[in-house]
Amino acid sequence: MFKSASNSSLQAIDVIYNSGLRLAIGAFRSSPIVSIYNKAGEYLPEIKRTDLALKYMARLARVNRSSLTKESTKIHQELKANDITTSQIITREPMIYPPWLAHYAINTELTSFLKSQTPPSIFRSHFLSILEQYKDYQKVYTDASKSHDEVGFSIIFQNRNILFKLPRTCSIFSAELADQQAKIATLNEEVPIFPTLTYDDIKTLIDQMSNNKWLRIWKHQTTKLNTIKSSTNRWTNSSLKRKEEIVLNRMRIGHTRITHGYLMAKEEAPICDVCGVRLTVKHIISECLKYEQDRQRIGIDTLLDTALGPETEDNIKMLDFLKSTNLFNSI
Ligand SMILES: [Zn+2]
Numbered sequence: 308m309f310k311s312a313s314n315s316s317l318q319a320i321d322v323i324y325n326s327g328l329r330l331a332i333g334a335f336r337s338s339p340i341v342s343i344y345n346k347a348g349e350y351l352p353e354i355k356r357t358d359l360a361l362k363y364m365a366r367l368a369r370v371n372r373s374s375l376t377k378e379s380t381k382i383h384q385e386l387k388a389n390d391i392t393t394s395q396i397i398t399r400e401p402m403i404y405p406p407w408l409a410h411y412a413i414n415t416e417l418t419s420f421l422k423s424q425t426p427p428s429i430f431r432s433h434f435l436s437i438l439e440q441y442k443d444y445q446k447v448y449t450d451a452s453k454s455h456d457e458v459g460f461s462i463i464f465q466n467r468n469i470l471f472k473l474p475r476t477c478s479i480f481s482a483e484l485a486d487q488q489a490k491i492a493t494l495n496e497e498v499p500i501f502p503t504l505t506y507d508d509i510k511t512l513i514d515q516m517s518n519n520k521w522l523r524i525w526k527h528q529t530t531k532l533n534t535i536k537s538s539t540n541r542w543t544n545s546s547l548k549r550k551e552e553i554v555l556n557r558m559r560i561g562h563t564r565i566t567h568g569y570l571m572a573k574e575e576a577p578i579c580d581v582c583g584v585r586l587t588v589k590h591i592i593s594e595c596l597k598y599e600q601d602r603q604r605i606g607i608d609t610l611l612d613t614a615l616g617p618e619t620e621d622n623i624k625m626l627d628f629l630k631s632t633n634l635f636n637s638i
Pocket of ligand 1: 579580581582583590594595596597
């Protein structure tokens with residue numbers, strides 16, 4: 308678990324990671340790190356490390372093992388704080404004999420009918436005729452199902468029904484696993500909860516935790532990108548050339564060569580030669596008198612979050628505007 312490494316080692320790794328992402332999206336050197344991570348659609352390193360450690364713990368629990376380091380105790384506490392206990396995970400049991408040696412008599416006649424093209428009545432009559440061949444056998448029906456907010460499974464014997472609810476976060480796959488068959492009638496309040504989850508269910512919960520953590524941090528930032536993009540979802544620039552993607556990413560982050568190159572050159576901040584105010588991406592797109600005609604002709608939206616938003620139509624307009632004003636190569 309590299310989360311347990313010393314802070315100085317982690318910082319050294321972070322520097323490389325930050326640079327890698329910055330180069331990948333072509334962000335300008337002065338760009339805020341949080342904006343780079345948001346635009347790249349990645350978690351901040353600390354969230355990513357915790358996310359990986361949480362999933363590692365869940366994987367250990369799946370094979371019935373645990374780690375008792377200081378770091379793992381913290382991770383377990385974090386899981387617990389989010390109502391996740393790894394002891395709920397269905398463990399993987401090693402097979403005690405080679406599965407290919409087992410011989411099960413399985414009747415697959417019904418699979419020859421396509422479910423989408425066969426009325427239930429046809430299935431029922433075929434099923435009854437198959438049952439005729441197994442008169443002396445005991446019947447057991449099983450199924451699992453998931454409704455909007457409930458998951459459950461049941462096993463029906465001749466004289467006995469077993470019904471269980473599963474934790475809300477269970478996937479239908481867990482329901483099938485926990486039961487491997489049944490017919491869910493109704494899941495009323497008296498139905499007991501079967502305390503079981505699969506690793507994939509826990510993984511989904513951990514993903515939600517990490518997403519929420521990142522979103523909370525993002526919402527408290529005050530970068531220029533925050534004014535355009537309120538989510539941490541990845542925006543894709545469809546079918547654009549790399550240079551165009553880089554230009555758009557820099558415009559959105561608000562750090563471009565023309566507006567922030569002075570930091571690298573150790574010069575004064577640039578001033579607009581027409582309006583006499585500090586030159587910024589916002590000024591160019593929504594205020595500058597020099598570009599007013601071009602903006603109107605191309606139809607650049609007056610709202611910054613729309614003009615630089617994720618819609619392809621707005622992206623094309625923006626690139627058109629930057630090219631026709633010769634700003635494109637200065638970004
Ligand atoms: Zn201006």
